[in-house]
Amino acid sequence: MPPIEADGRAKDYWRSIEELYDLAPGSSRLPEHVLRTVWDTLSETSRRQFLKALGASIALAGLAGCRWPKEEILPFARRPEGRTPGVLVHYATAFELAGAATPLLVTSYDGRPIKVEGNPLHPFNLGACDRFAQASLLELYDPDRSTTPVERTPAQRVTRTWEDFAGSCRERFSALAARRGRGLVILAEASSSPTLARLKAGLRRKLPEARWFEYEPLSRDNEREGTAAVFGVPYRTHFALDRAKIIAAFDADLLLAHPAALSYARQFAAQRTAARGEMNRLYAVECAYTVTGAAADWRFPLAAGLIGSALVRLLAELVVNFDLALPPQAGNLGARLTSALGSPLDGLQLRALAGDLRRAGGRGVIAVGPSQPPLAHALACLLNEALGNVGQTVFYTPEPDPERPTHMVAIAEVAEAMRRGEVDTLVVLGGNPAYDSPADLEFADALRKVPVSVHLSLYEDETSRLCTWHLPRAHYLEAWGDARTYDGTISIVQPLIEPLFGGKSAIEVLSMISEENPRSGYELVRETFDGSVQDPDRERAWRVALHDGLVEKSAFAPAYPAPRWEMTGEIVGKLLAQNASERETLEIVFGESHASFDGRFATNAWLQELPDPLTKLAWENAAIVGPQTARSLGVETGGVLRLSYRGRELEIPAYVMPGQAEDSVFLALGHGRRSPAGRGSGFDTYALRHSAAPHFDRGLKAIFTGRRHRLACTQEHHLIDALGQRGEAQRLGRLVREGTVEEYRRDPEFARHRVHEPPLRSLWQEQEFSGHRWGMAIDLTACIGCNACVIACQAENNIPVVGKENVALGREMHWIRIDRYFSGSVERPRVLFQPVACHQCEHAPCEEVCPVAATQHSQEGLNEMVYNRCIGTRYCSNNCPYKVRRFNYFNYHTHPPEIEKMLHNPEVTVRSRGVMEKCTYCVQRISAVKVRAGNERRPIRDGEITPACAQTCPTQAIVFGDLADPQSRVAKLRQSPRAYAMLAELNVRPRTHYLAKLRNPIEEEKSA
């Protein structure tokens, strides 16, 4: 197939592994046994064997029907068209997390995917990508993934084949069909896949008494419930942040922990350049510090249980002080609103927000987080409606599957049904309910009562161990599928590699159990696609969808349902009643883990080692407490707390976080897994979760046990010695320069006046740079600290993972890090993020001190590290003012499993022990583009080279280019009045410049 050229990037696509073997369309499929051989060979986790198999399968493409000598690696007999060995090819696909897809473009090198990036053609993310999707690549090559179906009896664990399973389920399901499916329960993780929905409908038709439940531990169902309450049916709320002037986030982490975060982050950041002196303003009222809170111009820490009251107060401010007229159906709320204005609410003042929202004239957004109760969402809907935001910055789409019970109800029902013995066959499609269901349901015990239980998952995890059958799941990069982004746009999930361990996808397993003739994933997805596509030329439409990575016009249609205003009084009353609940005990708050989401990524070393943006904790979770609460508990960071809540106890170290709401303990879910894969990273907070209050609740008691636990932080926590704090505070304004938008209007060059630099002259002849002069600009206004760049860099540059102990020692290897600083008071601190990678100084201090000249300057100004020459004196690191050099204290690549080596980017050296390394501006990408442009005899276009960090940045905060070209974006940004070089006074002449951070504070805090 000829690749379709678009956007200067060669892309290729293919439909199935089988297709590669077929010479001509319509030719017969390969004999089963040959595929079997290939399959079996792949199941061995040996790269040599993989290559052998690769050679075999590719050669088969040319020589189908020949007897194949398996023992030899043979070159291509004929080169498949459009394929050059060693040339990277890109395929569009999609990654689905908790029912929302991220469109991807995956890079493949000689048949193995090596890098996951966002799909630049997809309007949802335009090439940006979050940490989870990028790190999912590591999961693909994880040798701990399960490799065969396993059948368990109470006595033993028996390894089976897929045929065994197929045989056993044929029996089982024909019996079930006779009973119309009674006794069958399917528990699936959330999925947006149209194919899955189609198969589900088919199953329902065939087995009408079978029950289908959906469960996600980090559920967004409260929003469904809330919208259902005001609109009658559940709706999904969407924001157009690029049009919003005022954004109010109530416990809502719109910029990171939202299915549309990639899109929102870009829209949000685009409105903060103050290009025309205008800038949006973000208010955040939240319990735990989130990146949205850090990006906010005004943030107030408030216990999660009081957020609803805060919304009522906002309504009251709007109605009482800003004359917001509610429709008459809303009734008379007068007394309630006055009392809402009178309640203390920890000193929360929302007058500024209310005024701003009113003045925004419908270009405001009120967003409420998924952990807030349905009523809060309902009130937000009413507020958005009353302010006229709906239609301008807020719109709705109908929720798919409106009938399903909420996730918490579903899981409770499944547990109850199992306990009552109503379930004789349980099929768990993904998910890990034995680990991540609320502790009070005792799901694991109930599961033991089920005669036949089947669990499909990537790993043999906690649930697998309790089920009678475990089926290895195919990774999404190995199997066909489809998924929708948050806005409903369908993407086809196309595989890039044969299942390495012989897994099957959820739709394939569903087809196996529900259809007489199980079909392949490709056939299933294609059927769904063909059934929905309008284009008469389906083959062409399919190819376009595969190439572009999206199905045009498949997004949900916006809806503007009319709210039931008459509910206002009830909502307000109930939300105010929450406020009255007791405050004697602490509040327990559960939330998503930055590293493992709900626990599914606990095995992913990249994510585990990725420091949390706010706490900078890696490998573990902790009980996040505010400074005052910590003082009253007598605990410091690292002190182990014993938490007791509803009769359950958990010991977990505390982490004192300025800006965390006081009397409120935040616990990230998804750590402390018990199965061998993923064990030993943190503490299992699901042990305290109760199905009655899965998000937050009062009634938590905490005492300090007196023991200490060593937490691994990549940055010293904030509450260090007074001297250190003072030293930090003194220099912070020079390092991370920020100003208000007014200051910027008055003096655009304010950032340059923060430091008085002496005349920066050199004592000797300067090095002349000719040709390209690579440089980078990082906009601190745009950076939200989401960590996407860190994972991108890790994947691109073969950066090793060092483990918790070494992180605790300060030996993490990330080439780019996000520095987090606090400013302001400890009670209401502001957080500043600053990405720091090698600045590629023109007067590089590291170069002068290396005794063996292992780090040198290139003509284009890159500070190059010659790994082969490095003897490891580490002097360069000592002399680096930015401390961006990373040393291989051990051989972090000692004998990796063969399969992990497949992950490595072949363009980047894998560094050995005793060698210094650091950011190269992705020199391999620069070289690749230079070669391509050279071959095409044309100059390099601006933006053609993007380092991995810049490529993935959701807010496009990082811009790379040629400073020698005055028209390049980076050169223009360098000319921006906000541009400054950090530590320029050392005369190191960094090639990376920052653009000062702009804030848009409210009137009352302008002076701060």
Added chain:
Amino acid sequence: MSAVPAVAVDNTDVAPGERPPLVLGAHDFASVTDLICGIAERPRPTRAWYVCFALSAGLTGVLVAMVGYLFWVGVGVWGLNNPVSWGFAIVNFVFWVGIGHAGTLISAILFLFRQKWRTSINRFAEAMTIFAVICAGMFPAIHVGRPWVEYWLFPIPNQMGMWPNFRSPLVWDMFAVGTYMLVSLMFWYTGMIPDLATLRDRARTRARQIAYGLLSLGWRGSNRHWHRYERAYLLLAALATPLVVSVHSVVSFDFAVAQLPGWHTTIFPPYFVAGAIFSGFAMVVTLIVPARRFFGLADFVTPYHLDNMNKIILATGSIVGYSYLIELFIAWYSANLYEQFAFLNRALGPYAWAYWIMVTCNVAVPQIFWLKRCRTTPWIMLIAAILINVGMWFERFVIVVTSLSRDFLPSSWGIYVPTWVDLLTLAGSFGLFFTLFLLFCRYLPMVAMAEIKSVMPQSGIYLGPHRGHGQYWGEIPHQHELQAAGGAEENG
């Protein structure tokens, strides 16, 4: 060993203009030879020596094990991290190089300045220099990430066509320490040749005869030999003298040339040299006070010698204390935020305890040497000297570690905690040092016999008004003496 009790005679209290005797007791040339050679000639050393040697050799074994472990696993066995990429290894390196300096100062500079009291202690101190430099040189060699390619540091013509980076202070260091080691070794060995010949002549066993015979290079004590020898010694002294200043200055460039706040300081070269001499003398005192007692050398290492050394300790210690003050003053006066913080952080930050150990040991402790009683009482000076050694080790720790742990960007601040491997390697380096030293005490003449005889009255101390202690080999006659001799004397 015939343990000679410490002499009660006080030769430190002399009237101005008079010179105190440098050898006490009723010694003649033969008794000096007997006493000093006797130590090396004993068939079996004392039980105390065996105990000490067993301990030291055991620690050396630990050192070998630690280095083996380090090479096998990687530099990560130490507590290093980012930002603190240099830790104990570099601290120990600077510490041991500094120790060496007293030996060179005593043997070369005091020689050129005709401080005749040096003869009793110079052999001893030079041996200490050699062993200290061996310990020092080991650390840069083992601390690199890939020791197997360390030879790339040397300017050896190679197939890569690569020279080392001559801009790097580490390359300067390599030259400086290498030169120092070579010159010190030559100087020590050259000075020992006449004494080795004496041992050879007295040797009773075949093995000793061969060993000392080879080492003494056929020395027969002829006039011609003495003449060549004295010229060579003088030249080597002249060569070694600048090294006293240069080596530690170059070592200080490792820090001063870097731009790290707390390292980037112009005062470092003199400050380091003073500190080196300070610590070196403290180490000489630490070694010689027990040695003179155990080996009965009190007649040669008299209270006068000890008094002089302690005065030097007091002087150099005061320079070091002054440097600490100047550092603080300059940090304040610079008005440089990072510089100011670096020094405040030393005194008040997480490593303040190390800083105050350093100040106490290096500035407060030597002040006791204003009292003569302290300068002449062996046990007091021994304790003080040990404390000064501790203080000087901590000085290097403070410079290396505290500066690195908190540099420009607060995000990168970090704490370095040594691991057991760090600690055992440090202990092992002491083991190596003392093992070598005990072997030296066992097999080589601890006091320069030929030299010390020249400062005894029997050598003609009555000749010449300016001589003080008599005709000194290697010394050029004064003009007026030549004239007095009628100009007939040939100038050789």
